[in-house]
Amino acid sequence: MFAKKKPENGSVSVFLIMILAFIFAFVALFIDYARIAAMKVQSERLVHAAVRSVMSSYDPELQERYGLFAYGEQSGDQIMAGVLNSSMEKGKRGDGFDVLPIELDSSSLRMDRMLGEYDIFNREIGEEMKYKAPIDFTLEIVSKFKPLSSSMKEASDTVDVLRKLQKLYDKREAALDDMLAKQKKAAQSANGIPGILMGLYSTSIANESLGASHVGTAAGIAAQYDDYVAKVHADANRDEDEKPQYKDEINEYLESSADVLTLLGNKHRSSVESHAKLLQEARQAWQEANDQNERMKEVIAASENRSDSAGYEEVARGSLPGTAPETGADDSDQIRGLRGQTEKLLLSESLLNDLKSEIGRQEEEFRKADRDIANAISTLATASGLGGSSGSMKQAVISARGACDPYIRSYAETGSANKLDQEAASLETHRASDKERKEAEKKGKAKLKDAAHILERINELDQRAKRHLEDFKKLQTYYDDNLNFNKQLDDGKYQGADLDNDPYDAGKSAMNDMDGIYGAMAGMMSGLKDELLQNEYAASYFKPFDISSLKDAASNPQAELGDAVVDQFSVKNQELEYILYGFHNPVGNVSAAYAEIFASRLAIRTMEGLVKNSGLGHPLLVLAAALLYGIEMAIADMITLCETGAVELSSYIKVKITYRDYLRLFLLIHSNNQKKMSRMLALIRFNTGINPAERPTYASGDVKVGMRLWFLPGVMKMIGYAGGSPDQVEGNRYYAVKQADYSY
Numbered sequence: 155m156f157a158k159k160k161p162e163n164g165s166v167s168v169f170l171i172m173i174l175a176f177i178f179a180f181v182a183l184f185i186d187y188a189r190i191a192a193m194k195v196q197s198e199r200l201v202h203a204a205v206r207s208v209m210s211s212y213d214p215e216l217q218e219r220y221g222l223f224a225y226g227e228q229s230g231d232q233i234m235a236g237v238l239n240s241s242m243e244k245g246k247r248g249d250g251f252d253v254l255p256i257e258l259d260s261s262s263l264r265m266d267r268m269l270g271e272y273d274i275f276n277r278e279i280g281e282e283m284k285y286k287a288p289i290d291f292t293l294e295i296v297s298k299f300k301p302l303s304s305s306m307k308e309a310s311d312t313v314d315v316l317r318k319l320q321k322l323y324d325k326r327e328a329a330l331d332d333m334l335a336k337q338k339k340a341a342q343s344a345n346g347i348p349g350i351l352m353g354l355y356s357t358s359i360a361n362e363s364l365g366a367s368h369v370g371t372a373a374g375i376a377a378q379y380d381d382y383v384a385k386v387h388a389d390a391n392r393d394e395d396e397k398p399q400y401k402d403e404i405n406e407y408l409e410s411s412a413d414v415l416t417l418l419g420n421k422h423r424s425s426v427e428s429h430a431k432l433l434q435e436a437r438q439a440w441q442e443a444n445d446q447n448e449r450m451k452e453v454i455a456a457s458e459n460r461s462d463s464a465g466y467e468e469v470a471r472g473s474l475p476g477t478a479p480e481t482g483a484d485d486s487d488q489i490r491g492l493r494g495q496t497e498k499l500l501l502s503e504s505l506l507n508d509l510k511s512e513i514g515r516q517e518e519e520f521r522k523a524d525r526d527i528a529n530a531i532s533t534l535a536t537a538s539g540l541g542g543s544s545g546s547m548k549q550a551v552i553s554a555r556g557a558c559d560p561y562i563r564s565y566a567e568t569g570s571a572n573k574l575d576q577e578a579a580s581l582e583t584h585r586a587s588d589k590e591r592k593e594a595e596k597k598g599k600a601k602l603k604d605a606a607h608i609l610e611r612i613n614e615l616d617q618r619a620k621r622h623l624e625d626f627k628k629l630q631t632y633y634d635d636n637l638n639f640n641k642q643l644d645d646g647k648y649q650g651a652d653l654d655n656d657p658y659d660a661g662k663s664a665m666n667d668m669d670g671i672y673g674a675m676a677g678m679m680s681g682l683k684d685e686l687l688q689n690e691y692a693a694s695y696f697k698p699f700d701i702s703s704l705k706d707a708a709s710n711p712q713a714e715l716g717d718a719v720v721d722q723f724s725v726k727n728q729e730l731e732y733i734l735y736g737f738h739n740p741v742g743n744v745s746a747a748y749a750e751i752f753a754s755r756l757a758i759r760t761m762e763g764l765v766k767n768s769g770l771g772h773p774l775l776v777l778a779a780a781l782l783y784g785i786e787m788a789i790a791d792m793i794t795l796c797e798t799g800a801v802e803l804s805s806y807i808k809v810k811i812t813y814r815d816y817l818r819l820f821l822l823i824h825s826n827n828q829k830k831m832s833r834m835l836a837l838i839r840f841n842t843g844i845n846p847a848e849r850p851t852y853a854s855g856d857v858k859v860g861m862r863l864w865f866l867p868g869v870m871k872m873i874g875y876a877g878g879s880p881d882q883v884e885g886n887r888y889y890a891v892k893q894a895d896y897s898y
Contacts, residue, residue, distance in 0.1 A: 186865050194890050197859045201894040204237040205855040209896045220695050221282045223898035224269040224849035231263050259858040270847030272640050279691045287690035298809045307466030308489035309761035310665040315457035316777040317658045326446035333439035336432045338574050341565030343428035350418045351555040359548040364403040369410035375537050376547035382407050383540050411537050422527050429520050440510050447501050454496050465673030472679040485765045495773045523557040530554040587772035594778035598657035601785040606653045607711045612745045619723045619740035630738040632836035639847045657781040664757035674822035689821035696729035699744050701813045705796040733833045751816045755791040760784030852897040860889045
């Protein structure tokens with residue numbers, strides 16, 4: 155028990171050393187972990203700063219001229235490397251201690267999403283115009299046209315129904331005229347028959363001797379028949395040595411009688427054939443007239459359910475914040491009242507049935523005469539023999555002539571007794587305004603020719619503007635390149651807006667354009683669309699044609715246009731028109747714009763004309779007068795527009811609409827966003843020499859940075875693997891990879 159114990163000195167130290175070693179390792183691990191976390195934050199900031207620096211080198215010309223951002227011509231890799239290297243430079247202080255000795259290992263830069271792509275170009279336009287476009291278009295365009303919406307709706311509906319009725323009305327009346335003409339022509343085919351039967355009508359025919367007069371009528375045959383029989387018997391009973399005494403008279407009678415009967419038979423047969431053919435054609439003409447009358451009823455019934463006018467109603471109902479209350483006269487009720495008078499254009503069923511029945515009555519009347527004429531021919535045929543009866547012949551001729559005369563008076567001769575003339579007179583009662591209408595139509599066609607002549611003068615400048623053609627060919631090449639770049643097909647081209655030579659067609663076409671304008675405005679009011687932003691961008695950044703250069707041509711189509719006018723037809727002086735229509739020639743775009751503005755003015759002025767001429771009564775006369783007024787005023791408006799650059803919207807709405815405003819409207823109705831974007835991109839390339847298809851708007855940068863680890867690189871490598879990090883540990887160095895993306 156008194157043995158000496160082993161010494162335990164130092165055991166505590168060993169234990170403490172073990173504890174401290176564990177604590178040191180634990181702390182060292184977190185020190186490197188903290189340094190790595192700090193390095194990642196720092197490297198991420200560096201790569202973002204580097205990519206932003208790269209994208210700050212945008213092309214200044216694109217931004218200043220067109221509000222677009224796209225990368226310039228400098229080397230992006232060089233800029234990025236320069237920013238990274240300068241950011242990692244250390245200070246030269248000798249007493250400094252660098253906790254994060256970060257070093258750049260490698261960097262890369264990828265740039266894509268070219269400005270020439272539709273999606274990218276459209277997005278940049280949206281950023282540029284999303285606040286400005288809807289406000290400007292609402293205040294400058296929609297607010298001006300909104301007060302006219304109700305009147306224009308009624309005008310469009312009225313022109314639509316009256317134009318359809320006018321076409322059907324004229325076809326119906328032409329069919330009725332054709333019907334009466336066929337009936338009269340059929341009756342006139344019998345005109346010669348009464349004269350062949352007898353000279354003047356008489357209820358008796360006296361006997362005549364052979365040779366007393368030439369047999370030229372059927373009555374003459376009957377009158378001389380008894381003497382003919384007597385003399386034939388006399389010659390037959392002569393002595394054998396006696397010569398025939400009446401041979402010449404008998405032969406003359408027989409020959410003349412045969413000639414009369416042949417003539418009468420031919421005339422009768424021709425008349426029968428004519429009646430059969432012409433009266434059948436008259437029935438067909440009546441059927442055509444009746445069909446057109448029924449179609450007119452259908453048009454009138456459908457006139458209040460026209461879907462094309464929905465845009466007017468939406469614009470009228472829509473509210474425009476920040477705009478003044480609507481002013482100006484609302485003539486929609488007065489115009490709508492014109493459609494209530496369209497029933498006047500219809501023919502009653504009773505009248506049409508009477509016209510049809512009259513064809514049947516004429517047929518029956520002729521059939522009676524035909525029977526008597528055929529009987530007379532049959533009876534007179536016995537005149538060549540000796541067994542005939544002069545009494546029967548006379549009665550047959552008198553009866554035939556008695557049947558022919560009233561038929562001829564009723565259907566062939568002109569006079570108060572002519573039933574066809576009476577029908578024509580009854581038809582004329584509802585054609586009372588046709589003469590005035592035709593005169594207005596004639597004047598309207600002449601005025602349309604004047605307007606078309608102005609367009610011809612503009613188109614004639616194409617020959618003198620050939621010096622600009624090379625620029626348009628280059629522009630077309632750029633346009634085609636952009637279509638190919640976006641994998642789009644050029645599926646047809648706009649054919650241009652020619653002026654119709656018929657006032658009704660011109661008026662209807664003008665109203666169709668106005669339907670499209672209000673429909674597009676209604677669509678814009680229901681929700682902001684990319685198309686509006688693109689259109690307003692085009693109107694803001696691309697130059698329209700100087701319409702004042704056409705003032706001489708508009709006011710005097712015969713005026714000589716000088717070289718100063720031709721100079722205006724260069725690409726740079728009609729950019730907005732090119733975007734709108736896309737003609738690759740000097741005059742096509744301007745000519746199309748002029749024609750379309752004229753049509754717009756025609757629509758508005760026709761609406762006014764319907765109001766001003768509503769008192770004329772007859773709906774078709776009102777329409778013809780309204781179209782004449784519209785054409786005359788539209789021509790005057792184009793002169794004003796060319797002289798001043800603006801024109802009053804309407805006599806009732808005293809606001810100015812400029813040439814550029816009209817182009818903004820037409821951009822809405824010529825809806826082909828891809829083509830319009832390709833044209834804008836082609837113009838940008840033409841004006842700047844910059845190909846948008848080669849200018850990126852998006853950059854993605856990758857940076858790999860390294861840092862030496864202080865403690866336990868193996869443990870850090872294990873932690874990195876366990877966490878699934880893309881970072882790497884190589885030896886005693888830790889590498890972090892960071893990516894940054896930037897888009898304009």
